[in-house]
Amino acid sequence: PDVEYRAPGAVEGQIDEVWWWLTTYDLDGVRVDAAKHMDHVILRRLSLTLQDRVDAAGGAHVYLVGETFTGTGQQDLIRAYVAEHELDGQFDFPLYWRIREAVRDDGSFRPLSAEAKAGDAAYGPFLANMSPFFGNHDVARLATELAGCSDWGARWGVCADVLGDGPADRIAEDQGWLVDRMALAWALVVTRPGVPLLYYGDEIGLAGANDPDNRRDRPWSDHTAAQRELLSRVQELALLRQDSMALRRGTVRELWVDDDLYVIAREHEAEVAIAWFSRRADGSRSIPVPSEVAASGSTLVDRLGGGSIEVVDGRISLPTRPWSYGVLVR
Secondary structure, eight states, X not given: OOOOXXXXXXXXXXXXXXXXXXXXXXXXEEEXXXXXXXXXXXXXXXXXXXXXXXXXXXOOOOEEEEOOOOOTTOHHHHHTTBSTTSBSEEBOHHHHHHHHHHXXXXXXXXXXXXXXXXXXXXXXXXXXXXXXXXXXXXXXXXXXXXXXXXXXXXXXXXXXXXXXXXXXXXXXXXXXHHHHHHHHHHHHHHTSSSXXXXXXXXXXXXXXXXXXXXXXXXXXXXXXXXXXXXXXXXXXXXXXXXXXXXXHHOEEEEEXXXXXXXXEEEEETTEEEEEEEESSOOSOEEEEOOTXXXXXXXXXXXXXXXXXXXXXXXXXEEOOOTTEEEEEEO
16 A cells, blocks of 8 residues: 555655664665655655665665666656755666667667766766666566566566476577677666666576566575576676776766777776677677777776786777677776
8 A cells, every 4th residue: 555645654664664674684774665646845855864774873874775667768857856955866668678679589789878968967976876777676677688588568487488397407599699698787787887687597698587476486496597697697706896997986088889889988087997898790890999998008897707808000800799888998
């Protein structure tokens, strides 16, 4: 049931409940569901009261991230609830749809690039607090959408678990392509500005049609070879982000975009990370790089195992492959 926040004591009761969870379990943040259906005064009261209590207890800032389900081009709606005295950030739903599109057969990086730029402009100083993601409890799992299960109204188990039903000792032919697409989606999320969201199970490509089928139990053991491979790639990306101030806090600059290749630079003080993403291009692609990002003659190392690349006459040659990615550092 909905809460009647206009009733005496309702807001205070909800804040007390949130405070109990924060202090009992030493939580760092709170996800505020359906933020767009609340009056601003409720979110502001929540933010100010929690911070007053945290300050009095000598604790750190509590991260408040909102969930406002929207389509593409709705950055202004999301931004309306983000302020110094309200939510710290929100889940970036406009970008969410474009990330999912980018890893489909009929997708392209161009809409993703345009949506990312719109978000960068709309969110301004709060960009670093927003949350990029591609998995959500309201829609079908990305793994199931990519696998083409058409029974979106299925309640439980109709759509096959492509990665979960495979062999334990090898990646089957019908699984490798899905591992690559899911890993590429993860790379797009992890290298964006903001606080990445992991919807449980997406790190192993868990299946699921529309709600509630997308809430299947996550297997914690006996993973298939394909699940282990995807999990390993996600862990590699997460550790890289943890180790890179440029990926965690850097500004973002687009270096190249077309339908099948997308290249961005993340810059923080003297640290630079160049992330590239490829959909279909085989062989190599020559991409211009501004001298302030990487000077000619410098060597860039792929932190994801792709060797090193030298900047020659202001350009780098990327070893693009279908559904691949890399992160280059100086």
